[in-house]
Amino acid sequence: MKKQALERVAGNGLINRRHLLGAGLAGMGMAVSNSVLGADAGNLEIPGWSKQPGPGASAYGGPSRHADHLQRMAGAPNPIYPGGGASRSPLQHLQGTITPNSLHFERHHAGIPDIDPAQHKLVINGLVRQPLVFSYEDLLKYPMVSRVYFLECSGNSGALLRGAQGGTAQSLHGLVSGAEWTGIPLSTLLDEAGVLPEARWIAAVGADAASMGRSVPLGKALDDTMLALFQNGEPVRPGQGYPMRLFNPGWEGNTSVKWLTQIKLTREPVHFRDETSKYTDTLPDRRSLQFTFPMGTKSLITSPSGQMSLPGQGIYKVTGIAWSGSGSIRRVEVSADGGRSWADALIESNQFEKALTRFSIPWEWTGAGAVLQSRATDSAGDIQPTRDSILADKGTISTYHNHCIQSWNVDGAGEVSNVYV
């Protein structure tokens, strides 16, 4: 097996991202002799599971019992906020760009309503030529569009602006997931109702007990907003808005109103409870920014990440996800020395508009301390900011829309933890 010299591309062990693509560098495989293996590897012990048939095909598949650590992190029920709260995706255990529906993050304001689709109605009214009521069966007849998008809660990563100690990729950043969403372009339904010239906003209301409502500018609603009916091929699940939700690609998750039951065309935003009591960005001078919709250009190293342990010196794969609410990911850089030097990561996946993009880079850990960071640049040229720059701009009264660079410290014992540098 040929061994090449490591091409260092940035400080503290980052290696050319192309090196492991066939250059024989990694040497992860244990070299063995054909005589040890025998012509057919017959001298390797045959494991028990190869010796007798296993169970056959089933009606509904599940994960391996060795993968039962793939669970969301859900908060405990809160008696003064019944059904409220969130669950977070186990980002440190996922790869690729799609999140399985069972592991997609949730955020509820009054729990999950148990909706019978045969009884559910969607009303479009307000400033329209003709108010309309749609049944679920009606809506299934429309042409749809299928696109892969990320969804992120505006509060994701907010704890870092408040100086949270410790934490994992999941606990700190797990309010982002990716899926193929299938639904009706909202413009189709609005055109049917006939939007009056004076309409400027839509007011979207959910059928949950919170009557969660958000105002969305008409321009977005006529652009790429969809009425989502399917997620990763199957009907949207109850935790995601069954039987239907609004979906505003790239915008803060709460605007993608779940269990959608009404869209009212209006001149002005409605100032729903949930867009005044929550989801405004209060600045240090106490002015509050409203309707700060797009999620920022962001990336995150998911492995190695908080509370992982590196078992020993050697070559590791640094991998993570990047996304932007304003376009596609053009570039991801990684630093192993806390931002002093940077190297371009390999892009492993498609780079769709407003979707998760997977990156990686090989890294040699020598046993010395290291601070791992990633930094995304999107198709608009926006570069992920540092925490200091966000704190200087926005302070910490509100911690929505935190898209700062995450720093993971690796100490001499290989323990990985969240740090601020």
Next chain:
Amino acid sequence: MKKQALERVAGNGLINRRHLLGAGLAGMGMAVSNSVLGADAGNLEIPGWSKQPGPGASAYGGPSRHADHLQRMAGAPNPIYPGGGASRSPLQHLQGTITPNSLHFERHHAGIPDIDPAQHKLVINGLVRQPLVFSYEDLLKYPMVSRVYFLECSGNSGALLRGAQGGTAQSLHGLVSGAEWTGIPLSTLLDEAGVLPEARWIAAVGADAASMGRSVPLGKALDDTMLALFQNGEPVRPGQGYPMRLFNPGWEGNTSVKWLTQIKLTREPVHFRDETSKYTDTLPDRRSLQFTFPMGTKSLITSPSGQMSLPGQGIYKVTGIAWSGSGSIRRVEVSADGGRSWADALIESNQFEKALTRFSIPWEWTGAGAVLQSRATDSAGDIQPTRDSILADKGTISTYHNHCIQSWNVDGAGEVSNVYV
């Protein structure tokens, strides 16, 4: 609400695919007056699920109880073929292009082995400079690639060549699914082992009790074949080969050997039991074609489809999936008159290489009989054939690789059934 004249684009009710995209044609929504609705639709009855909080976030989500018909169709256990058999995806209930992992079709030759990834080994040997043994942990360190691909069993749709009566999209065609597969380009691992010049094939063997083995030409193995470790973001599930499988994009599914434990580089194909007793195409003159790998250019209307009932005259959405093992889908046409006239369908999804593509077209059912068909053309210009042309070419001794046009009959009562025209 404006109503336009229907633009007929082919016989027996097919309508311009752009019509429902905002032209106000569909009229699925019930027109109501603002006075009935009230300014806030307050006169619609508030359903019970909106009146009290529901359950909160959970660690692992599930589908709605109203979607419990989304199940695979699994054959009954067969005592003389323990663990053998298949389960079929509920294509008629899915939308978009991704199949949830729980609903992805399965095909097992000796059931599902219960593999401990910490004990599993992957051997690369044979005509290599240096035989290698990899652990699961080793392999997780490699750069990976994430791509959306279809997977189809070579026996899918075979019953139609044998003249099967009745059936559904699921029972007849459910051995095809779509997913984002993430894994290591196999070329990376082969380069590490060092392929000797005389090698022409790889022999891939699974760790199941069938020792399922397939020979794959080296050219494919060095092209887009991957060692797949993740499916739709999570570790490949036991039914799909946990902890790892081979994945040959576009090729018959059995070559994507599950529970992969050995890749041996060889001069010639091995002629494994499963590539001689099965998976050869025996022609009418009794010659058998071997190694007929790519799956043909194919499409299928998933709705309306067999055993569905149309509740009454009116406009329906005809939708389905198309795919090709040799490229991307360029065009899908639909006929409502048994192939006498055709209209272009709308493409609703991305059109990836070797992946499912979703199409639709609106159709007005007048209550008269109709035969619905779809016909795909791929990026190589290959057009999906008729059943008659496949029967003329290949006969019915073997029924693998059937990619013929499916005909769904709609009778005067709106009952949909599989027919041969």
